[in-house]
Amino acid sequence: MIDFKKVKIVPSKDEKATQQNPQAVQRQQAAAQDQSVAAKLDEIVAQALAGTATEIHIEPAHDRSRVRLRIRNQLVDSGSAEPGMHGTLVNRIKVLGAMDITKRGIAQKGYFKVDMEGKQVELVALVMPSPAGEKAFIKIHYRHSFELGLDQLGLYPKVLEAHKKLLERPNGLVLVAGPPGSGRTSSCYACLQHLAKPEKNVTTFESNIRYELLGATQGKPEERYDYTYQAGLRACIDQEPDVLYVGEMNDAEVARMTLAAAFGKRIVIGRMNAADGATAMLTLLDMGLPGFLVTSGVIGVLSQRLVRRLCDKCRQAYQPGEALLGELGIRPREGLSFYHAGGCDECENTGYVGQLGLFELFTPTDKVRERILARATAREINEAAAESGLIPLKHDGIRKASQGLTTIEDVLSRL
Numbered sequence: 001m002i003d004f005k006k007v008k009i010v011p012s013k014d015e016k017a018t019q020q021n022p023q024a025v026q027r028q029q030a031a032a033q034d035q036s037v038a039a040k041l042d043e044i045v046a047q048a049l050a051g052t053a054t055e056i057h058i059e060p061a062h063d064r065s066r067v068r069l070r071i072r073n074q075l076v077d078s079g080s081a082e083p084g085m086h087g088t089l090v091n092r093i094k095v096l097g098a099m100d101i102t103k104r105g106i107a108q109k110g111y112f113k114v115d116m117e118g119k120q121v122e123l124v125a126l127v128m129p130s131p132a133g134e135k136a137f138i139k140i141h142y143r144h145s146f147e148l149g150l151d152q153l154g155l156y157p158k159v160l161e162a163h164k165k166l167l168e169r170p171n172g173l174v175l176v177a178g179p180p181g182s183g184r185t186s187s188c189y190a191c192l193q194h195l196a197k198p199e200k201n202v203t204t205f206e207s208n209i210r211y212e213l214l215g216a217t218q219g220k221p222e223e224r225y226d227y228t229y230q231a232g233l234r235a236c237i238d239q240e241p242d243v244l245y246v247g248e249m250n251d252a253e254v255a256r257m258t259l260a261a262a263f264g265k266r267i268v269i270g271r272m273n274a275a276d277g278a279t280a281m282l283t284l285l286d287m288g289l290p291g292f293l294v295t296s297g298v299i300g301v302l303s304q305r306l307v308r309r310l311c312d313k314c315r316q317a318y319q320p321g322e323a324l325l326g327e328l329g330i331r332p333r334e335g336l337s338f339y340h341a342g343g344c345d346e347c348e349n350t351g352y353v354g355q356l357g358l359f360e361l362f363t364p365t366d367k368v369r370e371r372i373l374a375r376a377t378a379r380e381i382n383e384a385a386a387e388s389g390l391i392p393l394k395h396d397g398i399r400k401a402s403q404g405l406t407t408i409e410d411v412l413s414r415l
């Protein structure tokens with residue numbers, strides 16, 4: 001549990017803005033005068049941190065502020081501020097983020113930090129006008145030390161072994177694909193941790209650094225200083241890392257630089273927004289990257305989804321009906337069970353305890369490469385991959401559901 005008294009907001013020290021804008025001094029004074037507003041914002045932020053929320057929404061609602069927090073991907077109400085306080089609350093955020101307090105009709109962005117028990121948490125605040133008044137949105141970027149090993153991700157032994165072999169190759173690009181919120185960053189860091197040795201130069205570049213990796217150089221772009229993603233990534237590559245992690249691969253130029261880097265003497269791990277391995281490969285081709293470079297540079301794609309983990313103290317087994325089995329494309333067999341969520345003290349009556357990953361490891365064989373170069377559809381590429389032994393996400397899901405680790409409904413809803 002977080003001690004609220006140890007949560008301290010650190011205003012942005014953007015000296016450039018202060019010097020250029022004489023109203024900065026006035027802003028500081030205005031904010032200092034209203035202790036109740038400062039206290040209210042402290043309370044909102046402390047509540048967000050206590051609930052490990054990733055977003056704070058402060059919206060105008062008649063004469064009040066409606067406060068909502070995004071916790072475990074769901075927006076939840078977190079009360080409201082006093083009547084008449086909304087404008088000053090938004091101003092307080094502007095002051096902390098070194099935004100212009102005198103401007104109300106435009107969208108603005110600012111940065112500040114929170115000191116939480118000695119650890120700094122970065123906050124990005126966005127303020128935008130709406131007919132009802134200004135809305136403030138705060139994105140919270142936690143930075144945890146990373147403790148999950150590759151062996152703990154939930155990959156089946158054979159897949160884990162194949163994945164480790166990829167990472168041990170002298171060079172190549174290993175992609176980690178999935179939709180947002182599918183746990184890709186954790187998998188990438190588990191790979192990095194596996195590779196991080198004292199004799200290696202491990203460098204990461206990503207928009208937001210969520211995890212601290214001991215012994216690695218971690219970079220991020222800084223919009224406010226015009227330090228772009230491309231410039232930052234170029235600087236990382238120029239230092240010739242032995243292991244490079246690129247957190248976002250959805251821009252053609254970044255993808256081109258990342259792929260080119262994988263032909264040097266290094267393993268590159270790239271996090272990508274794509275449904276599966278075949279789609280990831282086709283996306284790179286659609287970005288205009290040459291097919292022969294994509295098929296020879298990308299040595300594997302780990303695709304994944306996150307499902308809820310069933311509480312093993314109260315889950316309830318059942319025999320699936322023929323209709324469900326038909327839908328899944330599997331034959332009825334003796335002893336096959338799926339499980340429903342129950343509810344007990346262990347899981348606070350939710351039926352679930354934490355989350356679990358579903359994985360698929362796509363490693364292009366000659367046949368698969370041929371299909372990619374011929375611009376076959378994702379389905380055709382996947383068929384070729386399955387012939388070479390690919391275990392699809394769906395099968396990993398069915399297997400985990402039949403072991404009572406999750407529900408089959410959760411698996412199907414994530415595919």
Ligand SMILES: [Zn+2]
Pocket residue numbers: 311312313314315342343344345346347348349351352
């Ligand atoms: Zn339970």
